[in-house]
Amino acid sequence: MSRYQAADIEAKWQKAWDEAQVFRAERSGDRPKYYVLEMFPYPSGRIHMGHVRNYTMGDVIARHKLATGHNVLHPMGWDAFGMPAENAAMASGGHPKDWTYSNIADMRGQMKPLGLSIDWSREFATCDPEYYGQQQALFLDFLEKGLVYRKEAVVNWDPVDMTVLANEQVIDGKGWRSGAEVERRELTQWFFKISDFSEDLLDSLDTLDSWPAKVKLMQANWIGKSRGLQFAFERTDGGEIEVYTTRPDTLMGASFVGISPDHPLAKELAEKNPDVAAFRAQCAKGGTTEEALEKAEKLGFDTGLKVRHPLDPNWELPVWIANFILMDYGTGAIFGCPAHDQRDLDFCRKYDLPVKVVYKPENAEVVSLNEVNGIAAAVDDIWKSSAYAVEEREDGPDIERVCVDYCAYVEKIRFSDETANSSSPAATKWLLDRRFDYVVDGSGLFRSMSAEEAFNLISDNIEELGVGQRVTNYRLRDWGLSRQRYWGCPIPVVHCDACGVVPERKENLPIRLPDDVSFDLPGNPLDRHPTWRNCECPKCGKPAQRETDTMDTFVDSSWYFARFTAPRSDTPTVLAEAEYWMNVDQYIGGIEHAILHLLYSRFFARAMHICGHLPEKCREPFDALFTQGMVTHAIYVTRDENDRPVYHFPEDIEVHESGARLGATGEEVDVIPSAKMSKSKNNVVDPTTIIAQYGADTARWFVLSDSPPERDVEWTAAGAEAAFKHLTRVHRLVCEIADSSDAGTPEADEALLREMHKTVHEVSGGVESFGFNSAIAKLYAFTNTLAKSQAGAAAKRQAATALVQLMAPMTPHLSEELWLRLGHEGLVATAPWPVADEAMLVEDTITLPVQVNGKRRGEISVPRDMDKAEVEKTALANDAVKRSLDGAQPKKVIVVPGRIVNVVV
C-alpha cells in the first residue's frame, strides 16, 4: 500500500487539471453561469495566511459550483499600484515596476501550488498599461458625463520633506521620515461625484439581500443621510452666516455660532487679524483624518463678531472659530447647543460659554443633588446621561419631550444649589443664564411637545421668516482621486495656458508612466521629470503640460471585477461578456473593505453603466458578499531614539512570563496582542513553509477547519500537523477500503449509509453557507464512523466515495487520487456532487431531554411521531424526572416536538 505523498499527488493532479482545461471559463448556453471572486491581492511579495484563507474559501465555492453543474468563472489578478513599491524603491534603489512584477511572479509561484481552480488565462495586473489605459478611457468618459471635477481639498503636508503624506505616513501627528509636525494644506484635486449617488447608494442597500447586515449598516451610516435645517444667522456688522443643523429643536439652547477654521469667513478675518491667522495656523497642525480631528483638543477663537438669534433679534450670540467644525460637512458652520451635544458642551465649558437646557432630562427626578461633590457633579451626571440624547429615527427625532416640567426641574437644581457647599463656575453660569421665559409660540411658556413637534415648529418659524429651509444632507463626500505620487495610473489630462484643463485624446491612450525616474528625493518623480510632462495641447496643439498627479489605487480596484469578463479587450469592457458573466455571484473578501472599496465599486458600476460600459443590471455588481475575518498576529514594537516605532518579526522575539524581549539584544518589546497582519508591521506569517512541509491540501484543510470564516483568527502553527495526520489517515483508510472484499452485516451497512447521507446533507449545507469549519468537523466524525464501521466492502466503498467527493472542494488533490484509487472514471472535480436521500435522514426513534424548571434532569427515548400528550406522559413517568419532582405536581408541561420537554412546577 502506498503512503500519502502530498508533493507527488499535488503536482500530478495540477497537471491533469491544466491539461483538461477544467477551470477555463468560456461563455456557454448549456449550464447556468457562476462568477465567484475573491478580492484580488496587493503584490507585497509573499502570500500570507490571510490570502490562503481567502482564496481557499473562494476555491471551495468555485469547485462546489462546478460539481453542481455550473459554468464557473473564477479569475485572479493583482492590485498592483500603490505606495509600498515606491517605498521599496526609496529604500533599496530599485524601480517600482521591477519590484512589483517580480513580486507578482513570486506570489503567482506561491499560489499555483495551492491548486486553486483559477482561470489563469484571464490574469492581469492593474499596473499593466493595457489595464490602466482602459481606466484612463473610463476617466475621460466620466469627465464627459460630468462625473469628475476639480476643487480644492486638504492634504497632509510635510513641511520638511515638502511633500504630501498619506494618512499612514503620519505617525502621532508627525511625518514618518522627517519627524516634522504635519500640517494641513489645500491643493486643487480631481473628484468623482459619488455624492450625486448618495440617495441611490443608500436606498439600493435594501436590495442586497445576500450581503451581511453589518456591512449594509456601516455603509448606510457612512452615507449618513440626515434631515435638517439650513438657515442664516444675521451678523450685527452686516452679512450673514449660513449654518446647517439636524437639531433645529435645540435652537433655543444655542450658546454660540461656530465656523470651521477653513470657512471663507475665517480666511477673510485672518487677512486682517494676525491673531486669527495664528489661530488658523494652530488648527492646521496635525493630520487630516477624521479620527485626528475628532480626538484633537477642542480649540476655539472668539472672533468678536456677533450674530442675532433668528427667532429673537435682541438675543446676540458670539461667533467662534472652532477646530472641530468640518468645512466638508454641511455649510462648515454650526450653532452650538451645549446642553444636548457633548462636543458643544466640552467647548462651552472650556471657554465658559452658557449652557441652556431645552429638554428635560428623563431621569431628572432621580438625580441625587446632595452628593458630596455638590451640584456640579449632579449636573455632570445629567449631562452625561443618555436622556439628553434625542434618538435619531428614520422619520426624524422623536420620543423625548420638550420641556414644560423643565421649569420645575431648574427650580430643583437652584434649591439644591443653595444647600451645596461648592458652586462650580459652570453650574452657576448655567443657573444664571437660563432663559426659560423665552417664548417660542407666544404662550409665555414652552409648550410640552415632542422633539418632532419642536423640530417642525422651529423649522416652520425659520421658513416663514425666510431665512432658511429644511434640507436633506449626506455625510458622504465626493471621492478625491488625485495622488501626488508616481506609482499609479496617470490622470489623462493636459494643462494648457490657452485652453485650461484639456482631456487627452482617447487615441493617445494609454498615457504611460515613464520608466526613467528617480526616488532619491521626496515627492512625486513625475513632477521633476525633465521631459515627460511636456506635451501638445490636444485642443490647440501648442506646448502644454501633463497632469502629474496619478489616481488613487481604489480606482484600480473599483472595476477590475468587470474587466475580468473581457480582460484582453481594447475597450474597458465588452457588453456581451458583461451581460453573460456579471454580476459577481459571490464576492469574498476582508471586512476591512466593508465601506470604501465596496462603496466605490458600487459607484463605479453605476458610472460605467451611465457611460455604456456595463448593462443596467450591473448597477449593483456583487449579488452576494461574504466578509471573512482577518488573520491576526501579535505585533512587537520598540521605539527608536526619536521615539518612532520599530516593528520586529515574530521569529526575532522571545516570549517570557511578563512580556517579550528581542532575542538578539534582550531588549524588552511592547506586545500588541492581536492585529491585522500587515507588511508594514512585520507581523506577517508565511504559509509556504507549511505547504512545503505538508502539502497544499493540508494547508487548505487546516485554514478552513481552524475557525469560522467570518471570524478573525490568531495564527498559530500548531494544528497544521494534526490536519496532515488526518489526511494521511483518510488516505490509508480509503486505500484499505478500495482493496477490501470483507462481508458485513446488513445492520452495519444500513447504519453506515444512513450516516453517509446525513454527512452529505450537512456538509453540502455547510459548504453552501460558508460553514466550512463545521462541515469539516462533520467530515472528521464521518471518517471516525467509517473507520469503526463493520459494514461490508461495497457499502464502505460507497461511503468512502462520498467522503472523497465531499472533501474534494477542500482537499482537491487528495480527493482526485483517492477517486482514482476507488476505481472511478474521470476527475472528481467535474463529477456530479452527491445528493442526500431525504428518507435516510430521519430517525424512527429520537431522544428528548426532559427539563424540570429549565434544568435538564433526564432524557426519554420516543418514536419520532409520538403525539404531545404521549410524550408528556412518558416524560412524567421517567425515573429521573420523578425523583427530581419529588412528588410535586407539575403546573405546566411544555412539549416542543422533536426538541425538548420542560416540566414547570
Added chain:
RNA sequence: GCCCGCGUGGUGGAAUGGUAGACACAGGGGACUUAAAAUCCCCAGGCCGAAAGGCCGUGCCGGUUCGAGUCCGGCCGCGGGUACCA
C-alpha cells in the same frame, strides 16, 4: 471621538430561543513495541462527593421567557473602519 463587530474549557471552536462545550489541538492514562516513532483505545469545564448525584458555569450587571451563549437595556475589554495603507 464616531460607526460596525467580537467576547464560550488550557487552546481553536460547536450549538434554527430548547441536553452548553460537537469536532479537533495541547494534556493525562493505557495497548502494541526491547525501545522509540507511528498507530489504536480510554479520560478530561470548575467545585463537592467513594459513587449515585448535586451546585456553579458562555466578559460584567440587569431584563424578557416555561427555557437565554443566542433576544433587549446598560457597562467593560479587544478588533476593524474613520475618506491618501491596501
